[in-house]
Amino acid sequence: AEVQPVLAIRGLTSHYGRIQALRGIDLEVRAGELVALVGANGAGKTTLMRTISGLQPASGGQILFDGVDITRERADRRVVRGISQSPEGRQVFGPLSIEDNLLLGAFLHARDKVGVAADLEKVYARFPILKEKRRLPAGTLSGGQQQMLAIGRALMARPKLLLLDEPSMGLAPLLVEEIFAVVRELRGQGMTIFLVEQNAAAALSIADTGYVIETGEIVLSDAGPRLLENERVKEAYLGM
Ligand code: ATP
Numbered sequence: 031a032e033v034q035p036v037l038a039i040r041g042l043t044s045h046y047g048r049i050q051a052l053r054g055i056d057l058e059v060r061a062g063e064l065v066a067l068v069g070a071n072g073a074g075k076t077t078l079m080r081t082i083s084g085l086q087p088a089s090g091g092q093i094l095f096d097g098v099d100i101t102r103e104r105a106d107r108r109v110v111r112g113i114s115q116s117p118e119g120r121q122v123f124g125p126l127s128i129e130d131n132l133l134l135g136a137f138l139h140a141r142d143k144v145g146v147a148a149d150l151e152k153v154y155a156r157f158p159i160l161k162e163k164r165r166l167p168a169g170t171l172s173g174g175q176q177q178m179l180a181i182g183r184a185l186m187a188r189p190k191l192l193l194l195d196e197p198s199m200g201l202a203p204l205l206v207e208e209i210f211a212v213v214r215e216l217r218g219q220g221m222t223i224f225l226v227e228q229n230a231a232a233a234l235s236i237a238d239t240g241y242v243i244e245t246g247e248i249v250l251s252d253a254g255p256r257l258l259e260n261e262r263v264k265e266a267y268l269g270m
Pocket residue numbers: 046049050051069070071072073074075076077078228
């Protein structure tokens with residue numbers, strides 16, 4: 031029998047007033063899979079991400095998580111279920127220390143002090159710079175380091191599904207490589223990841239499955255590396 035997907039989206043629509051941002055999205059993420067959604071500015075990537083995390087209402091269609099319909103569920107309930115988002119633009123708490131930012135991600139497990147301490151060490155092992163600077167305000171970190179902090183904070187929630195919204199945005203090429211290396215590593219450790227990116231080349235090259243979104247609709251989907259070979263993708267997203 032086919033394994034039930036962790037995330038299944040069926041005919042999902044979303045509106046901003048009269049503007050329709052999502053026009054019937056169908057998409058699946060299976061356990062242990064890295065799925066990348068690529069598309070141009072304004073195509074609806076962030077809206078889809080926020081609809082999954084519950085920060086933006088759906089106007090129609092369905093979102094199933096572990097087979098349960100969560101379409102109308104509040105965002106905080108979805109976090110409890112194991113959906114954890116590292117938001118676009120990072121949104122770390124600048125005046126708080128790096129460590130306190132990470133601990134915020136663990137608020138659901140606050141009673142499990144030993145487990146949280148172990149999780150913290152795992153994040154520090156993955157991002158040694160965060161350990162080095164753990165007592166400093168998060169606002170003192172560079173853009174790339176803040177991105178690492180945002181991912182680390184999302185991991186502290188012990189997600190079953192990790193949502194990454196444009197983790198490479200605004201980063202220098204070397205840091206982009208570093209961030210994608212981390213994403214690939216998480217995937218290698220069995221994490222289920224839904225990645226939204228404008229950097230189509232980098233995202234599709236590491237994705238098990240890729241989707242292309244244009245004006246609120248999925249226009250293509252295939253294995254990530256296969257999409258990289260697609261003529262339409264090459265022309266529209268890879269500048270070839
Ligand atoms: P970006 O890479 O710039 O974040 P995106 O692919 O994530 O782009 P969205 O931000 O999801 O695209 O936007 C999808 C559509 O919805 C666009 O046409 C955008 O103008 C519109 N939109 C987004 N946010 C709002 C809002 N708060 N009010 C009205 N329209 C919005």
